[in-house]
Amino acid sequence: MRLDKMLAHMGYGSRREIRGLVKAGEVLVNGLPAKDVGMQIQEENDQVLVYGEEVIYSEYVYYMMNKPPGVISATEDKHDETVIDLLDPLAQHFEVFPVGRLDKDTEGLLILTNDGKLSHQLLSPKKHVPKTYFAKVEGVVSQKDIDQFAKGVILDDGYETKPAKLTIVQAAEISEIELIIVEGKFHQVKRMFEAVGKKVVFLKRIQMGELSLDPELELGDYRELSKEEVEILRNSQPIAF
Template identity: 40%
Template sequence: MTDVKQGVRLQKVLAQAGVASRRAAEEMIDEGRVEVNGEIVIVQGRRVDPEHDEIRVDGSRIPTARRHLYYVLNKPRGVVSTMDDPDGRACLADLEGVPNHERLFHVGRLDTETEGLILLTNDGEFAHRMTHPSYKVLKSYLAEVEGFVDDKVIRRLTKGLTLEDGPVHPDSVRLVQASEMKSLVEISLHEGRNRIVRRMMDSVAHPVRRLSRTAIGPVRVGRLGVGDMRPLSREELGKLFDLVDL
């Protein structure tokens, strides 16, 4: 609980977070729409610690601390998912738009030939929790695979497989498109093991030809072009904070 004589006025914090003007934030408080640490605020002038207090508006988490940076990047194929590479290969820091003056590090990995979403941040605790298996952050992939994938294969994948390093149970498997030469399969899972989707498809005799990660929790690729980067939105960041109990 923040000391009432310290901290920042709640309406100022909401305004700085881009939720609303101070006047509109005061109206939200009057309407009982704002919570601090699970309690509805019923009086004006409440002071909070924007770095540690959990603030919600209409039930949605409002991330307020701005000392850290949070980006989502759509990694191209052929780029190593590290910020530097001793072998001189193209890496994340080489992409246009990545702020090299900031000490960013990547959250999780994608193998070099996989494209798609990867997070960049300078928040070590956030990065640790996002990659820790106990938080089970859902990730979705779109795989272009060899051959015609039928319903039997989809059922087998959905039921779960046993790979050389143990069983894997995807959260969902969906056949997007199938033809004689190639098929598109969408797979969502909490697994973070190395090349897990490629190994799953190898095990059912449909090797991956092209693979893209399309979502990390609530963050979706949308219109973000390959090689492009953008800051996480307030809504995305709030949902991710909730997922990893920050």
């Protein structure tokens, strides 16, 4: 790969700006000043430094965000703040997109990446990748609801959901539950509870596949996934209830 292409991809500026960095001696390749922006770089073997900092090349980037309520899961919107607006300029440079959607008023785990293959793998209806939610629900959630969710419920448009695993954390006038679903229909969790006469008043996604939301991430914060976490997502398996 050409040196200027590598550095442009990693967010170090336009190719013209990178030429300026090379002329100023700010780019070192294997300890020596780069003399030609067109020189070929072996990303896995050559060491590239810019301003003394090593450049670690990556074709794809992966971020975990604790999405706050009031922000929409989209790359752009004329009226509302999007999850992309919460990213710093370097993260935005990679043109990432959210893997699936969380409703505007729903918070929690959201993956952002520019890896379309992984996104398709996680969202494909054929893959049945599980998604786990914590919710507060108006009404006493009971064993009857658990049994109904395990069979699938019929939504307001006549669609019958796939089986889901409902766990009661606390049964009360405002019940607390965890729910695992394997599909992602529009407002699905809320509509499932509406189908059994209850209303979701708080909703948070806490897990996708085997990857859990980092408890240290505050609302609106994000971080890069580790290589191990990316592999966890890649190896996500269907779940049977």
